[in-house]
Amino acid sequence: MNRYPLWKNATVLIALLLGLLYTLPNFFGEVPAVQVASVKATHKVDLKLMNQVEAILKSAGIAPQGIHLDLNSVRARFADTDTQLKAKDAIEKALNPVPADAAYSVALNLVSNSPNWLTGMHALPMYLGLDLRGGVHFLLQVDMKGALVKRLDSVATDLRTLMRDKNLRHAGIARNGDEVTVLFRDTDTREKARQAMVSSQPDLALLEGQSGADYSLKVTLKPQSIKTFQDDALKQNIATLNKRINELAVAEPVIQQQGADRIVVQLPGVQDVARAKDLIGRTATLEVRMVEQAAVLGNEAPVGTDLVPERRRDGSVTMVAVKKLVVLTGDRFNGAQATFDENQRPAVAVQLDAAGGRIMRDVTRENLKKMMAIILIEKGRPEAISVATIQGEFGNRFQITGMFTPEETNTLAILIRSGAVAAPMEIIEERVIGPSLGADNIAKGFNSTMWGFVAISVFMVAYYLLFGFVSVFALSANLLFLVALLSLLQATLTLPGIAAIALTLGMAIDANVLINERVREELRNGSSPQAAITAGYERAWATILDSNITTLIAGIALLIFGSGPVRGFAVVHCLGILTSIFSSVVVSRAAINLIYGSRRKLESVSIGQIWKPGV
């Protein structure tokens, strides 16, 4: 008799039901929605915000289809895109009365239309990759070397301050490559300086030496602190990117570390590539330095200064010599808003943190009537955006003028607000997929899978009759499990992923063909139908396992080494192999047992004509 114990039948039934449940959300489609998320740490996303959004919509006369709150956003669903746009404007206006100082990001989004009880049990539709939904993908390479140089520059500054505070006379502090050299007139001072450095800067490695008549101290970063520094730099860059992208109001941005020094940024649905790239790719930092007014300008920068171009309002460019010593860097800035100054020229109002404010106050007091430059460094090119005479003592609030258009001040304000990137970045990979192409890709992938499935089904049923039908049932179960797993894991589905679904189904039928052929063979050799079923499944099992494991090895290799589109393919391929073993062996056997298993006198099975040689 071919009967499964109750627990096996129950397992199959439960698996099928779960599969159905988690596949379900994919059928409901998506509806337009407005997503509200917080940009500032002080503004929490909570029930209060949800009620607020509800009230705003009510007063604007817009009826949402539903509002719900999740971990870090409030989403309101709407019947059509027109209402969605209207609602976005209303919410934006009410929540962010001052656009330049927005507390919330209000973004257009598409959310699943599945009922709440499904969403509640984490049954979500498959997560579509960028090539299916349209959007922008960037891969950024972080320039760790550049970051290290920057770090050493600030070490040099710190050391200068340290020497001054401890009243130690040095004969020069300079950075050469990846080390800072400090020179002293005598060994005694050097020893005192060394002790001061060791106690105040524990992550520095010091090496004593001699340079001409002077005694030197070569300062480098310890390997361990280089590593921590690089990790921190990457983290800070990601945090900065997060802040900047929040300003773009993207619904579900992905910002992730990839490898040791790379960052992936994915912005689904974003079409304004130029603006996205401008904000992401920018590595602007601000520096405040004093101008060396006594310098005679030639082609060479005078000693101790850098030559920086200054764009004047009349369009001409002149060079300014600024001192190498940096008074302040961008990381001392707390906030920035685009405004207009008293002459109605565009300006950026900035706030400094406490330490920055103190430095600024000291410097401005000591340098009254001297000139100070604010330098914007982008892609390694410094530009003095504002060169002005210090008229009075500054506190921690002041204005930067010198930009020419409100757009420029706006962008600069965003850049300052979101903080400086710790290390410069460069876009090394970029993909933009238009929304129509995404929809097109879904249709193509879907059609390929569907027609391939239909062709296989027709053939299997025609060739193996009822056994063929059972095979098709098992194949459908396989598809169901695969889609359910992908939905449950929220693995990214890409076009190669869809191709992998099709290919996996095409390969999975192999197991059923093996079984059916084995059963036929047993029948041909004269076994009774029940015995043939048992033997067919049992003998085919070892072969099925072997062949699936070899395929799985290839899949895993792709998973390990694949990146981007190949990874999407590999994930689906591996999952598909696993589900196919279960469905083609266990599910199909359960079905066959249900049909034939309980019949005592089984004369024949419907597996197509059995041809016997010599008959």
Next chain:
Amino acid sequence: MEFFRIRKDIPFMRHALVFNIVSLITFLLAVFFLATKGLHFSIEFTGGTLMEVGYAQAPDLQQIRKQLEGDGFADPQVQNFGSSRDVLIRVPLTKDTETSKIGERVMASLAKASGGTQGAGAAPELKRVEFVGPQVGKELAEDGALALLLVIVGIMLYLAMRFEWRFAVSAIIANMHDVVIILGFFSFFQWEFSLPVLAAVLAVLGYSVNESVVVFDRVRETFKKKRGLTTPQVLDHAITSTISRTIITHGSTQMMVTSMLIFGGAALHYFALALTIGICFGIYSSVLVASPLVMWLGVSREQFVKAKVEKQEAVV
């Protein structure tokens, strides 16, 4: 319905030498084309910028090319993609500092090109941009090679453990020869070798090894069950009794792949093409190349039937 009505075992092994010579020639041809013509790598490997743009009316490709060259793009490739209104543009990497700005520059240039002939409003719609920097491509090539190596080693270890080293060696040789032949096709026709194609090649490698596994399983079983058969006879019997399954399975997989070729559009075209070649040669190689190799390597009944002591010896 029963397609395969085979009365006696087909004497495949009698023609083993012919099969091996045929595959050797195909293999050498593939290597020859790979060596002389090389592969036409996609920008994912070489680095550069690729753009897909859609026009309202079929544009003049020659003019687009001229405009791009006039705007300082060295050696741009312009071709139709899918339909005559869709154009694919490839711009190789330059030492330019602002590589990420290339997309915008090309669009500006295209707008100029179409502005001249069809008047304003004929500017194309940007469908897709892909920019890959030089360091990415190099890594991809390395990772691809590593993945291939891992697949080979993994499969060989598994087969050696599950069967015998002779099976492992011949299965890998047979299926590597598939991979080289697929690459040979891509080289001869200069089809674009992209990341999905690489995935297809590796998937096919796993898939056709599974083909050899099915035959080998039968070989082992026949050795154990039937006495008095010579090795070629055993192989013939094993192949004959699995041939219907082999053809039906591959036929089914190919149905799916054909459906991809028809409905999958340009994006899946080469992926499906690589699979098609892989599946067709997979049948041939795993049945008619791997089995003779096993025979040459000297597989025999003793390796499966006798005590385990000798089996261990064979593994060494």
